[in-house]
Amino acid sequence: MASFDPAWLEGMYNNLARVKDHPAYFERWARESAAVREALPARIDVPYGQGVNETLDIFPAPVPDAPVLVFIHGGYWRAMDKKDHSFIAPAFNDRGICVVQPNYALCPGTPQRPVTVPGILLQMVRALEWTWRHIAAHGGNPSRITVAGHSAGGHMAAALLACDWKTVASDLPAQLVRNALSISGLYDLRPLQRTPFLENTLKLTDADALRASPALWPAPKRGQLYAVAGGEESEEFIRHNEMIREAWGRNTVPVCEVLPGLDHFGVVDALADPAHTLHRHAVQLLEA
16 A cells, blocks of 8 residues: 555545535535425434434335335545435435435544444444334335445445344344445545545554455355446546456446446436436346
8 A cells, every 4th residue: 555645545535626516516415405304204313323423314115115225425434414415315205215314423533432434334234223123114125125325325335235134133134235336435445544634534544444345355145236436536436436346246246337427426416316327226226
């Protein structure tokens, strides 16, 4: 990793600097998301645990026994919130899909309660366990859970597909996560250790970077991952997208695509657009 220059890494990974109009995305997402929470019969801030930010929002399915989409937001494990992404829910609700959006603690936490990337992954494990145990009460079918995520959330979606659920609780199904969709995901966290705007916030140790990098894990035994990135993303994000297919193989990652014309934030809008290829990819996984 010594070959990575910090200034180059900053240019590759700092998406707020790369996408100059990012404030317009965030303002619109917040506005549209607030309107969605008013319009839909949502369950907001449902606890899935007792830890920091361990709540989730549920947009119940309009029909019973529905597929379940769990969407994990991005923000480099240090920013953003589920409430910024409610705008994703209507396009899936309209297809009869139950949508769940969990929150998690943000790095670095406090000296008394530090937050680490592996710790956040364990929070997402708890969120998925809660979903499996309780989602039927909200119209969802617990045997049809697909996880999607963007950026840091894409990292976690891939990790959850690979989770050994039987070690979490003996009564959980081995394939609790049926499939996963990773949007602009990160799969090898070692470069982030030397990326200036992240290193002092994430505080990734060598051990944590290794154990929290899905590209360094064996391929999941079950399910499929679709990996996508925007065509306007940095070379590093596109490299990560290719990396997970190389690591896990075409059988596990049958879709590995770069979507033309989309930057790091426009790709999230594509997920919420019923006419876009990315949305159709999500529906294909949900209906598999």
